[in-house]
């Protein structure tokens with residue numbers, strides 16, 4: 001993993017620097033000494049566990065947390081019975097919050113057995129005042145709480161946690177800062193997410209993200225390209241550009257760069273093989289972007305285009321700023337220009353005021369667009385959002401409608417995914433499929449001796465399992481898609497170039 005930060009060069013005698021990220025390097029150096037001391041006292045490693053809830057943004061933030069923990073001498077573990085456990089939380093739907101509270105109870109049990117143990121919480125949930133109040137009241141054993149805007153201060157906050165007693169809480173309402181050059185420990189050596197922007201300005205009426213992630217801020221293109229170049233030099237072949245609405249990238253920057261222009265620059269980076277991005281708001285998707293995608297050799301044939309609802313009445317109440325007709329026209333244009341693209345979406349069922357007739361409109365869009373995949377959610381009321389004060393649909397009425405939507409999504413997705421059966425496609429091999437690596441499975445797939453079952457991802461985001469050498473992990477392989485199993489394929493390694 002690339003790493004340019006040398007903690008040995010931090011002069012602790014000079015005291016705390018005022019600039020960032022130097023200030024954080026200083027606290028990392030202090031922490032490293034503290035961890036060394038504790039390890040010597042205990043005669044064992046000091047372990048740390050980072051648990052991620054929520055979206056790709058949180059996954060990327062967790063890699064930053066892991067980077068700092070590793071850098072300061074912690075031994076990372078997936079086991080929650082560790083010396084330091086941090087939950088990087090999500091609050092987009094209430095069930096995400098409930099999961100965290102449930103698991104915190106379990107952590108309290110572990111903490112009683114391990115006097116060394118520290119528990120921390122960060123991420124979107126902690127940006128809510130009601131959550132902080134609940135933690136103080138019912139979960140006083142939590143040692144550290146911080147938010148989404150000050151994650152870059154993690155080293156300093158952790159060091160202060162070890163200095164004091166009781167719960168340390170530091171949550172900021174807003175920030176206009178983007179601190180670069182902190183250590184990152186990637187989950188996969190060969191692929192990586194990259195933040196291109198933070199926050200959201202769209203205020204869809206059901207959504208809490210703008211309140212917990214703040215206003216939209218784009219990173220400078222220079223910093224983004226520099227980060228990708230470093231990642232590629234470090235072995236990354238696929239990147240995913242991350243933002244709540246990547247189509248409005250650059251709007252707050254002085255150089256006036258658009259997302260499509262950024263993509264053109266990213267495409268030029270030699271050695272980079274695949275480019276993905278998440279998420280595109282339909283209202284801001286430009287013709288220029290479609291053109292760039294069409295011409296690109298690296299941008300994957302996948303576009304996630306959240307619909308949320310098909311009825312114009314509901315779309316308006318959601319403040320999505322497009323109509324059903326505009327969405328359908330856009331989807332059609334994309335399919336016309338890039339016929340091999342996979343379209344996926346997000347759908348909410350049960351938004352305030354939604355009737356079975358409105359849900360039929362959603363189903364109509366699903367049938368017309370024929371999504372390759374769709375994530376379907378039951379509406380969850382989020383305190384503080386405009387939709388929370390609208391008249392809610394009783395949950396008992398939502399389930400039936402939800403099942404209808406889900407069934408429709410599954411049917412269309414199944415037929416869409418199956419259309420490539422028999423073709424040869426490039427797959428980035430992501431891992432060895434440990435779960436189904438039985439001898440029978442391998443035999444059924446004609447595996448050669450010594451081969452294992454691998455899991456790869458096609459450009460259009462579909463998964464394929466096929467037998468091959470374990471050292472293919474991290475590489476692009478050509479695979480014949482022999483059998484469609486609903487949402488994924490079984491395949492066979494194909495040694496020549498794509499047909």
Ligand code: SAH
Pocket residue numbers: 092093206207208209243244245279280281306308346347348377378379380381382
């Ligand atoms: N910025 C992205 C989405 C981020 S949240 C976008 O606009 O597409 C991911 C998905 O969660 C959303 O697309 C939406 O479908 C769902 N979601 C957000 N708030 C929700 C709520 N209150 N209840 C149910 N689903 C919600």
Ligand code: SF4
Pocket residue numbers: 200201202203204207208209210244245281
């Ligand atoms: Fe939420 Fe809408 Fe912003 Fe997506 S675009 S994060 S759904 S407010």
Ligand code: F3S
Pocket residue numbers: 053054055056057058089090091092124209212213
């Ligand atoms: Fe959840 Fe925050 Fe992402 S609320 S979906 S983790 S931006």
